[in-house]
Amino acid sequence: MNAETTRPAIEVRSLRKKFGRTEVLRSVDLEIPRNSVFGFLGPNGAGKTTTMKILVGLLHANGGSASIMGHDVARDSLQARAAIGYLPQAASYWKHLKVRGVLNFTAQRYLDLPRPQLRQHVDETIELAGLTDLVDRKVAKLSGGERQRLGIAEAWVGRPDVLILDEPSSGLDPEGRHEVLSLLDRLRKDATILYSTHILDDIERIADHIAVIDNGSIVAQGSIDSFLVGSTALYSVGFSGPLFGAVEALQTEAWVDAVEPETDGRVTVAVNDRSHAELELLRSFVASGVSVTDFRPARRSLEDIYLEIVGADDDDG
């Protein structure tokens, strides 16, 4: 395996961008492994779209560098763009085009294929995206979900190595979201997908890596498993009867970060030392006279983690 094939699909180093005097990106570093689905999270105005537009060559960075499949997006823009399929937040097409026309136009920009093969290739993409019944419909007449599926099909029709999708499921009903996510799930084995969204459930369902951007800086980045497990482990303890001061006793322990009694006869305990917790946690409850009914590790939701990261950063700021 040579260095080129092990190199990340997208590398971003100290990327900076200003609009006038406003610093939109302060120093963004991203490393997106090949064939990963990379969720890009952050509040509105955090810099997600700006980062994506720089990658696609629509905006110019004021500092730092970015490369797609080894091609610098500023110096080697054409080759970088040849490796990208892009779906913007609000895709615009020429009004006279129909679904097939959009896909034909885009396919011709990426591929040098004889006409019959190109047509076959476009037909295949149409089928893949479930657009067969819509090929002769004008783009302006598509519903939100249909339009997003067209957008993804259009991003994919040139068979790029990288798909950059800016909020592909925003504004869709649950069925539309499901269709879009299913489509992405099918494309993941053939491409690296960088995917921004506000919908954390979508990320949890489809992404294998995530990064959180806030105020123009990446505040967290890693595999989704490392996010969900994190350095703090959670345990959920079920009990019946009173707690007899068990909560207060646990809060004095150095290996405990937080204790939160729930309303349904459970206590959630966040610990910073997993092995210590597994030895001591149950014993502490029992020593306090609590009647424990069950004891199990708990999984934090991405939403909790996200709010923790963004909230902590906002507090700092």
Added chain:
Amino acid sequence: MTTAEATPLPASARSRSTGLTRGLGGLTRAEARRWLPWRTAGFIVLGLGLLAALYANWLIQPAKTLTELLYPFFGLWFALLILATVAMTQGMVASEISQGTAAWVVSKPVARPAFILSKFAALVPIVVVAMVGIPGLAARWVFSIAESEGQTEFNAGDLVRLLEEPLARNDYMPLMDFDVHLGILALMIFLILVAAAAMVLLGCLLRHATAILVAGLMVPIALVVLANVGLDQQVVSLTPAWAMDSMLDGIAGNPVSVLGPSIVATLWTVGLLGLASWWFNRREL
């Protein structure tokens, strides 16, 4: 939604071109297909309508000299062509930028200059054929008929009916020298191309359609002023106003200089398009 799988494409299927004009041919074809029917119809109606209006005017008040006939003819024709060019090109780039379709196109592996040049390249054949060629040849035909006494084979249709009256009263249109006529048409084409290139540049520089329209209208006015303000000929010959000056000479019955003014106008067209491409390349979308 289906469960179809994507067939892998061979690496050779991917376009490898990296030149400054990557995508130019495809974009030009797409642009031409997009506007061809509207532009062709618009320009032909404009050109033939103008001819009919001028001919009707001549029937009412026949010109006594060549200059008297041709000045209003070419003057009005050229003014309308310039206005049509400005009107039809004013949103060519700016509206694509504001509607997001420019970003849609250039997010693909397309050289940015190709996006700009395709707008111009798709316009040129229409300008040459529909705006100048067809009305120009039609004008030539009308003048020829009018001068050729006894050509009764044209006594059919509206145009010939209009011709019958002057023929009957033995009052013919004078005929311009064919070379001069072609020279004027050629200069007209080059001037229209300068105007179209200027509109492309304005579309890159300005954001509002009204501002582009107003600035675009200043271009022909500037050409007319430069040609008539009495500047040193050496100064005029550095600008497209030389073509305007030469065209006015031809209309007045003087020898028309085509080569020099055409070269200067072409250089201006290339320069304006180069500037537009450079600016668009830097522009954020």
